[in-house]
Amino acid sequence: IQLTQSPSSLSASVGDRVTITCRASQDISSYLAWYQQKPGKAPNLLIYAASTLQSGVPSRFSGSGSGTDFTLTISSLQPEDFATYYCQQLNTYPFTFGPGTKVDIK
């Protein structure tokens, strides 16, 4: 299963609402997760089952979608949110990741 993400990068300001899209090449139901990765660090799980917030993750992060189209939304971008975001499908092995969306400071 192939995943595409758009945009591949974006520039935004603190306080902005940011939306990232992930599209699967076939129906994956709600078997989608989102991760945040900062340079030189391991990824951090944000959202699983397409829309469930992982424990400890700020509520400004939210996920939606099912089937083939999914979104990650950051309602009000904070300085610590500048990072790269990856989606991952967990419907079929291998559990592929999307190519990533880099969010940097405008």
Next chain:
Amino acid sequence: EVQLVESGGGLVQPGGSLRLSCAASGFTFSSYAMTWVRQAPGKGLEWVSAISGGAASTYYTDSVKGRFTISRDNSKYTLYLQMNSLRAEDTAVYYCARDQKGLHPVNPFDIWGQGTMVTVSS
């Protein structure tokens, strides 16, 4: 504290072998499936292999099938990745990660190690 610590990375020639280890602590290791994920320099994440909590089931991405072997020793709280016939395209940081919920590797990864670098070059 729940923790994963990888080791065993390094420089190896094409065609060579390397064994990575991932030492777990702070949780009941045998109750969780485990996974290896890699990231080539400047690139995205790639799922490599997974193993169930009891080691009965293993899974691999196509590019490493027949070359890599995932295993675990639950008595030692350690996950392994034996990598043979290494290629330049295997150069990456290798992360071990814990399944979020339990025995079967069907969930996302809630705990990650810091990664260990593998460089395949002559």
